[in-house]
Each structure stands twice: as structure tokens, then as C-alpha cells.
Amino acid sequence: MPNAANNRSSVDGEFSRGLSLFDSTMLVVGVMIGSGIFIVSAEMSRNIGSAGWLLVAWAIAGGLTIAGALCYGELSAMMPQAGGMYVYLREAYSPLLGFLYGWTLFTVIQTGTIAAVAVAFARFTGVLLPRISEGQYLVKPVLISSHYAVSLSTAQLLAIAIILLLTFTNTRGLRYGKAIQNTFTLAKTAALLALIAAGVFIGRNGAAWHANFGDFWHASGFSPLTASLDAGTAMGMFVALCLSQTGSLFSADSWHNIAFAAGEVRNPERNVTRAMVIGTILVITLYLLANLAYLLTLPLEAIQHAPSDRVGTATLQAIFPGLGTALMAGAIMISTFGCINALILAGARAYYAMARQRLFFRFAGNLNSARVPASALWIQGLWAILLVLPRTYNPETGVFGNLYSSLLEYVISAALIFYVLTVAAVFRLRSKRPDMPRPYRTWGYPIVPAAYILTAATILLVLFAFRPATTWPGLLIVILGIPVYWLVRTKAETAVPAESPEHVSSRH
Template sequence: GWTLFLIIQTGTIAAVAVAFAKFLAVFWPGAPEKPVAIAVLVLLAWVNSRGVREGAAVQNVFTLAKTAALLGLILLGIFGGRNAEAVSRNFGSLWENAEWSWAVIRLVGVAMVGSLFSSDAWNNVTFTAGETKNPSRNVPLSLALGVGIVSAIYVAANYVYLSVLPLEAIQGAPQDRVGTAVASAILGSRAEALMAAAIMISTFGCVNGMTLAGARVYYAMARDG
């Protein structure tokens, strides 16, 4: 509980709030990152202090919005951006010269850091177990559905990335923004603003969700004395 309070939950919330501020700079050049991030944290802390319903309402809206944005990108990639050359190069010789040495395994581990960090809050739903109706059924069901849906979207998005861009373009995406590079290949100059908006929606919802869930742990700690 204390490590969650002092480091894990608070650190992740702060990092995601800074990401929100970074992408705000697309619309507001020179936006002060730290003050914006702090303002987001204060705003969402206030919303969640009003009650669980208010926090849940914000979460529902932003979860639907970011899911719709991701599905839109996936559908655009499948039906409007498929690049035959990229598909051939990325999937045609997928396992050619592949080997599973310890060096390769270490590289795979390093490559997983970002994706694992993005999934770090997968278990936050368990924090609400004490306030959930029929938790023995609903909490495991929520975990299974949440992880399953997110994994499916994640795999589909990466399939689209590999179907639209050759590997070199993915590796050299400006500031590692592969999603923006894919959207740019499909939509042109409008893509940066659209992707920035989508990521701001995603990060705002993430901060709210972690604030909402994390508070349940601190409440339980306080109740236990």
C-alpha cells in the first residue's frame, strides 16, 4: 500500500500527466509541461473527490472516446492504408534468419518495457473489489474482459502498423510516434493533430482511472488504521 502511494501509482499518474502535457504542445506550442500536468492532476483529484459516480462518468466517456479512436485507426489502416510492399517485407520472411540466443531474448525483453508499462494498470480494477457488487464474479470477469479486449486492440494496432509502414519507417518514426507515422501515411498532414488529440484523450482517461482506482487502496488503508 505504501509503495503504491509513494511510488507506483503516484509515479505512473505523474508520468502519464506529463505525456498529456507534451501532446498538448501540438495545439499550444510552448505549453508549460509541469504546470499543465499539475493542473490535470488537481482537476481530476477534485472530480474524484466529488464521488465515485463523477469519477466513473469521466472514465466512461474517455474510455469510449479512446477506444473509438484506436478502432478508427485500425479500420483506416486495414481498409485505407494497406501497403503491399510493407506487407511483403514485414510478413513475407517473418522468421528468416531468426534465432533464439540469449542476446535476442534480452533484446525482446528490452522491447517489452514500453508495452508492459502501458499495461501496468491492468489490475487496478481489483482495488475496487470491496465496493463491487458480487466481487467473486465481477472482478475476475472484468479482468478477463479488460485484458482480452485491450490485448486484441493492441495486436490489431500493431498489425496495422506493420501493414502500412515498412520496418525501417517504424524504427525511424519521429520521436518514436509510430501511430502518428501510420496516420500520416494514410491521412497526410492532418494526422499529427488527430493523433495528438487521441493521445490526450487516452492519457487524460488513464490519469482519471488510476486516480479513481488508487484512492480505493488508500481508503482501505485508512479504514484499517
């Protein structure tokens, strides 16, 4: 049963428990499904080169995601307050480790994802409205160094407008944010189901079946991993499967964001866990079916070389010639809009929790009259907007890229480290805090968390060995947070004492 804290009035400045199990599940599904499922299978299939192993790669990601949800469930039931992973890492290890996660979340992970998904929304809007383009400049790129520039295109402007609109809407109250979330999550789920149905029942053809299922496990058309290693060997396939997880795992990422907003979930000791498990199982099932639809409609070679890696678009174009591109653009616009809203809604709650501990801007630890962390929402939104503006520049080709894309690539490995540490916290807290109430205990303990840690750690080792250019910089971003932590902590010690974790936990 919900406890008395669930029904407190706004006089004491606490969150409103406005998220039901349905709302919470919609947030999990909505934040997971963005644009990745329609794109990443192209690069994954180029690494793996086999229809069978492509599905295995997605199944591995699915198993890890669901296992992670089962493990996080125990932590969320123990600590059902706003903050999610920041709180879990702080309580299991130290305030420093909690801060480093929050630092990385704010500087790149959450805000960079908001920026990336907002620009994806703008790009696919450009399919229907050609004037919305990253090449249509309002302010042409201005070089600020040999490899970086800033610009403002019509696509960037639309991305900024979407971030501002959804940030403002979420400051008006939880009911507005969850209304948008529920509407767009249901719409994007229906759109993905329609794509699956079209591929399975309308688009399937003999050529795709023969090419993909006639030799289900044979690897062909793959890109070499190194000069002497490719997916044609057992070791090469193992490495390719690990490297492919950067696409599949992070297309299914952010499922834990509901824990950031645990302070607003009714009966959080039960419903946060339920929402994560139900949501992840639903999304992973949809992702596997979507890839099956791709394989029934397109030969693997067509998936590997889909224009701009847009596998979903290529699939619908094969089924509905002349209409597929527009149909997929509309579907991705719906999907990304809902994803941005979920990221904005959830992320600000983590910064709110940090601010309550004097580890973030102090004013971000306040709630407005609508009982939402408006200051944290605006800080997050403004930083995400700033990440939309910078561009990377290749002086050899003259091509401009997006800075946030590079940053996100850098922190994939760092984020996975935090996930491993959080799952390991289940073991640590059972030893460190054995008497702490656990309304839910990890299903399959200790096998499930141990399997997660072993599998994720293996993927990490492969990433560091074979993708050093995009993994080691991620660690640097995390490490840069250490001097920031000591600076912030020193300043906080001279100010008003922080709210104790125990007090925060008891209130929520």
C-alpha cells in the same frame, strides 16, 4: 446475488456499491490504454528487429496479462474489499509484504504513472497548442544538485492542472468519476479502432507488406544488446524478447486496479473477476490489431526510427499526410485523460485500505459525505504533482529529463516481483486457507498460475542480468520501505488498535 452489504446506507461510512460490471470493465480498459501503445513498439522493434517477433512479444505480454487476470480473479473473489494487491499480499504472506507493495505503489508506481501520463497529455496538447511545451518555462530549471533540478514549464503546469481537476472531481462522488471514465474509455476505444481500421483498410501498401511479411521472421536493423549479443542469434532473440516486455507489459499494466476499488463494485465476488478478464482480453486484442496496422502501413525500419518513437503518429501521417499528427495528438489526449482519471480513482482505495490498518496516514482511512476516500485522493494527487516538478539533468549534454520517468523505469522490475508473489499467493492461500470461500477458482489451475510465475520470473532474471542500472535501484526503493514499516507499525501500536482484516472483509 449481491449480498446485504452492497445496499448499506452511508450512515456507517461505507463505500457505495456504484460500479456495475460495465463500469468496472470500462475502468479496466481505461486504465490500461494510455499513450504506450502508440509509442513503445518503436523501441521493441529496435531490440527485436523482426515483424514476426514483434507480434510474438506482444502476444507474450498479452498471454501473461490475461493469465494474471485469471489468477487475480480467485483472490479478488475471496477478498472482495478495497485494497486489491495490498490486501492479497498481506493475507497470503505478512503485513510487511503488503505494506512494501503499498509503499512502492504510493511513492512511485501509481503516483509516478499519474505524473507521467499527465505530462504525456500535456505534450500532445502542445502539438495542437505550441505554447504548451516543456521548453516554455514559467520557472526556469533550478539545479538542486549536479544531476537534478526543479522547474515549472507550461506543460508541467497543464499536467498539474489536470491532476488537480480529476482529483477534485473524484472527491465529489463515485458517479462523477465513473461518468468521466465511461465517456473517455468509450472514446479512446473508438479512436484506437479507427486507427486500426485506417491502417488495415486504407494505409496498407505493397512496400510495407514486402518489407515486413516477405521475410516475416528475419531480424534486421536491431540494436545490439551487448557487445557480443544481438537478436541475430537464438540466445540474443530470447533475451531481446524478455527485454521488450518492459514496453509491452507495462503498456498493458494497471489492469488489476479495479481490485483496489472492489469495495464499490456490485457483486464483487463475480464482477471484479469478470471485469479484469473481459477488459484484458479486449485491450490485448486491440493492441495486437494496432501493431498489425502499423506493420501493414509502415516498413519495420520506419517503425524502428519513428520520430520521438511516435509510431501511431507516423502511421496516421502516412495515411493522412498533413493531418496525421493532429489526429493522433487528439486521440492520445483523449486516451491519456481517461487513463489519468482511472489511475486517480483506483489508487486512492489502496491507501484507504492501508490507513484502515494504521499503515498510512490515519485520516486517509475516512470517507467523506459522498462516500469516497477524499483525503486519500488528495494525498495521492499532491504527491503526483510533486513528482511532476523535479527534473533530471545531464551535465555533459545540458539536457533535462523527468525524474518520474527514471523512477518508473527503476520500479518496473520491482512491480513484476509483486505480480509474481501475488499469483503465487493463489497456491499459498489454497494451502494456508483451504476452507476460505472461493466463489471463483483460477481457470487452468495449476498450469496457468505456474506458467505465469515461470515466464515472469524468467523475464525478471533477464532484466536483472542485462539491465542492472534500472532494475537494482527498484529493489532499493522497495527495501527502503522496511524501516518505514517498522516506524509506522511502532507508532500504530501506541495508538488506537487498527481495524482487523476480518472486520474489513466482513463489512465489504
